[in-house]
Amino acid sequence: MKFQSTRDQSAAKLSAAQVIKQGLAADGGLFVPETIPQLTRADVEALCAMDYPARAATILGKFLTDYTAEELLADCKAAYAPKSFVGGAAPLHKLNDSLHVMELWHGPTAAFKDMALQIMPRLLSRALVKTGEDRTALILVATSGDTGKAALEGYKDIERIKMMVFYPVDGVSTVQKLQMQTQTGANVNVTAIKGNFDDAQTGVKKIFSDSEIAKDLDKKGYFLSSANSINWGRLAPQIVYYVSAYCDLLNSGEIKYGDLINVTVPTGNFGNIFAAYLAKRMGLPIDRLVCASNKNNILTDFLETGTYDRNRDFYLTMSPSMDILISSNLERLLYFAAGAEKTAAYMRSLNETGAYTVDAATKSVIDAHFAGYYADEQATAKTIRDTMDEYGYLIDTHTAVAVSAAKDYQTKTGDKKPMVVASTASPYKFAADVYTALTDRTPTSPLGALDELSMRTGVEITYPLRGIAERQVRFTDVIESRDMPATMFAYLGK
Numbered sequence: 001m002k003f004q005s006t007r008d009q010s011a012a013k014l015s016a017a018q019v020i021k022q023g024l025a026a027d028g029g030l031f032v033p034e035t036i037p038q039l040t041r042a043d044v045e046a047l048c049a050m051d052y053p054a055r056a057a058t059i060l061g062k063f064l065t066d067y068t069a070e071e072l073l074a075d076c077k078a079a080y081a082p083k084s085f086v087g088g089a090a091p092l093h094k095l096n097d098s099l100h101v102m103e104l105w106h107g108p109t110a111a112f113k114d115m116a117l118q119i120m121p122r123l124l125s126r127a128l129v130k131t132g133e134d135r136t137a138l139i140l141v142a143t144s145g146d147t148g149k150a151a152l153e154g155y156k157d158i159e160r161i162k163m164m165v166f167y168p169v170d171g172v173s174t175v176q177k178l179q180m181q182t183q184t185g186a187n188v189n190v191t192a193i194k195g196n197f198d199d200a201q202t203g204v205k206k207i208f209s210d211s212e213i214a215k216d217l218d219k220k221g222y223f224l225s226s227a228n229s230i231n232w233g234r235l236a237p238q239i240v241y242y243v244s245a246y247c248d249l250l251n252s253g254e255i256k257y258g259d260l261i262n263v264t265v266p267t268g269n270f271g272n273i274f275a276a277y278l279a280k281r282m283g284l285p286i287d288r289l290v291c292a293s294n295k296n297n298i299l300t301d302f303l304e305t306g307t308y309d310r311n312r313d314f315y316l317t318m319s320p321s322m323d324i325l326i327s328s329n330l331e332r333l334l335y336f337a338a339g340a341e342k343t344a345a346y347m348r349s350l351n352e353t354g355a356y357t358v359d360a361a362t363k364s365v366i367d368a369h370f371a372g373y374y375a376d377e378q379a380t381a382k383t384i385r386d387t388m389d390e391y392g393y394l395i396d397t398h399t400a401v402a403v404s405a406a407k408d409y410q411t412k413t414g415d416k417k418p419m420v421v422a423s424t425a426s427p428y429k430f431a432a433d434v435y436t437a438l439t440d441r442t443p444t445s446p447l448g449a450l451d452e453l454s455m456r457t458g459v460e461i462t463y464p465l466r467g468i469a470e471r472q473v474r475f476t477d478v479i480e481s482r483d484m485p486a487t488m489f490a491y492l493g494k
């Protein structure tokens with residue numbers, strides 16, 4: 001299996017190991033598989049008898065053909081071990097016959113980014129060997145909270161890789177800061193910078209684009225790499241849980257083979273829902289893909305009108321991981337719907353004017369798979385309350401956006417096929433807002449919110465967030481953003 005850029009059909013095609021190491025195509029496009037491997041009925045039935053790591057290794061094997069089956073199975077077993085995913089990797093929770101919540105937040109940071117970031121570093125580590133790279137990869141991340149922690153947990157103690165995370169000292173939540181400051185692992189470093197997220201991001205970008213720094217790093221035996229969400233190594237593992245959910249529904253007798261299901265995904269960068277689209281294109285019996293957005297409903301508008309326009313107001317919401325105006329992975333869908341040439345033109349237009357409109361043929365291809373719905377802040381809070389009242393089930397703010405959208409879709413269309421709703425964070429990750437949605441009261445403090453929410457609902461605090469206040473703080477440095485390169489070289493030593 002080879003991979004190509006979304007923007008150029010004619011450029012050289014690369015292996016999986018090469019694209020995982022490289023991240024972005026040379027022309028600025030994203031990597032996509034040249035063909036989409038198919039899942040036969042026999043494949044799905046065989047997967048049904050497997051545990052999650054074996055399902056993951058089998059599905060990844062269809063795309064990562066330059067990795068051996070043994071390598072993939074070893075990596076998947078390590079990544080999705082029961083000690084990291086307490087309660088299972090992607091268990092389903094049934095609300096009713098047509099609503100099943102797929103809990104993707106049982107990993108070490110209590111958010112769905114773990115599903116990809118627990119396996120991707122292992123794939124990268126092997127990619128370095130496969131491509132004959134003898135330097136150590138230095139991963140630099142600027143984070144506004146969640147990605148940094150999930151990346152730290154994924155990359156810690158992985159061979160041939162070191163990682164540094166920079167976060168804005170006053171730009172992350174109390175819980176997020178504590179999660180990062182108490183990070184373990186011999187190959188990781190966390191530094192706070194004075195300023196906001198943009199300052200951290202700009203600092204990292206400057207380091208990436210400085211050829212002198214690259215030369216100095218090379219002399220020390222390092223090269224820079226990113227943990228970006230557009231890397232194919234982060235996308236491929238997300239296909240797995242949609243197939244796995246279908247197997248679980250078959251195994252529990254909810255459906256028979258061939259029955260169509262629908263899927264709703266709370267969407268930001270369009271990575272998670274694009275993985276569901278690929279599962280569908282592989283032949284998994286999925287009918288509709290419902291794209292759920294919060295008040296930043298640029299995708300709802302796009303799916304309705306065919307125009308993507310980021311010249312609009314940006315809102316901070318209680319589902320911050322979906323507060324996004326540029327959904328990078330949408331480019332991959334454009335490629336499959338319109339081809340490389342049109343995709344390149346749409347992306348040029350986005351870059352130059354902040355907008356593009358797809359042609360009618362492209363829109364009708366997208367319409368055949370996707371529907372867009374959104375929930376504003378009030379609907380999100382109401383859904384948290386209603387889900388607790390109706391089902392005794394506690395959900396976070398992002399999942400609430402998706403449950404609201406799923407119900408709106410079902411009400412509007414009358415389509416009652418089993419709906420799998422992706423649940424992307426533990427309710428305890430956003431405890432304060434969830435607590436307020438349930439009670440109309442503000443918790444006494446951000447950390448106190450965890451205990452108050454647990455007391456109120458009787459639901460146990462998710463394990464990675466338990467006792468966080470008692471953990472040993474390791475990283476306390478706060479620096480000026482201009483000192484980021486010096487801090488980096490000091491960390492590497494020699």
Ligand SMILES: *Cc1c(COP(=O)(O)O)cnc(C)c1O
Binds near residue numbers: 267271322424
């Ligand atoms: C990242 C994230 C999302 C958005 O996922 P995309 O793949 O970017 O669409 C939704 N919910 C949570 C909790 C997230 O962390």
